[in-house]
Amino acid sequence: MLGHLWARARDFVLLAVLLIVSLIVLLSQNGPLFRSARALSLQATAPVEGTFSWTQRYTRAIEENEELREDNIDLAAEVARLREARSENERLRALIAFRDSVDYTMVPARVVGKDITKQENLLTLSVGQRDSVKVGMAVIDERGIVGKVVLTSERYSLVMPHQNTNFRVPAKIDLLKRDGVVRWDGATNDRLLMEYVVKTEPVAPGQLVVTSGFSGTFPAGVPVGEVDSVYAAKGQNDLVIYLKPSSSVSTVDYVYVLLDQISLERTELESTPIQ
Secondary structure, eight states, X not given: OHHHHHHHHHHHHHHHHHHHHHHHHHHHOOSHHHHHHHHXXXXXXXXXXXXXXXXXXXXXXXXXXXXXXXXXXXXXXXXXXXXXXXXXXXXXXXXHHHHHHOOOOXXXXXXXXXXXXXXXXXXXXXXXXXXXXXXXXXXXXXXXXXXXXXXXXXXXXXXXXXXXXXXXXXXEETTTTEEEEEEOOSSSTTOEEEEOOBTTSOOOTTOEEEEOSOSSSSOTTOEEEEEEEEEEOTTOSBEEEEEEESSOTTTOOEEEEEOOOOOHHHHHHHTSOOO
8 A cells, every 4th residue: 555655656756855955956056057057047037027027017007097097987076076066156156146136025946846848848946835935926046037936835836937838028128128028939948039129129139138027927127138149030020039048947946936926906907808
């Protein structure tokens, strides 16, 4: 049995002994022959070691690149959050400054819902009957008109924005003091149409359009929009005036509801059909 084991292991034992002897000889001798042998062996293995060293550097570079990419994504997300926070802070500052600059009795509200995918668009506000909000009240922000309240509950309100084909507001070109009516034709988002201004009026792009005060909802002087383009249609006496809204429905987020409602008696009288 022992002889059989020795026969199987003797080659490995012999190899181990030779390796040990070789190492002892290499480490204990420092003659020119051995130094030359070591130099030749280092010279022979240097390219292989360099290849493996380059592979390690390449692998390490890939890992560092992945780490830098993740850090870049995190930083980009943080920058986006900071920009959003700064933008919201600027909007709130502008709203506060606007509130302090006017004499209207107003309640602030946040837009909590938007349905602006069709022609009869609606906004949902975070205020309602418990905040003294009533149907027919005007909704504005620091930039201009937004719409009017059409339905209320205890804690919420529905608003018909100017980007609704049922919306109408009497307005005037501020510089020219010429009256007309502004509505949305449902064709292009964030573009309003002003009608009933005769084509002899010197209307030009850039002119400001404000509420005229003839509305049963909005007080006079609230910005509606700015003239974007104007032309005289063939065979018509009125100009076709397109406005860029002062307050964009697509970006509005915080608003004010004007609690100074126009006389209900006047509103009911003007809405009564004439026989």
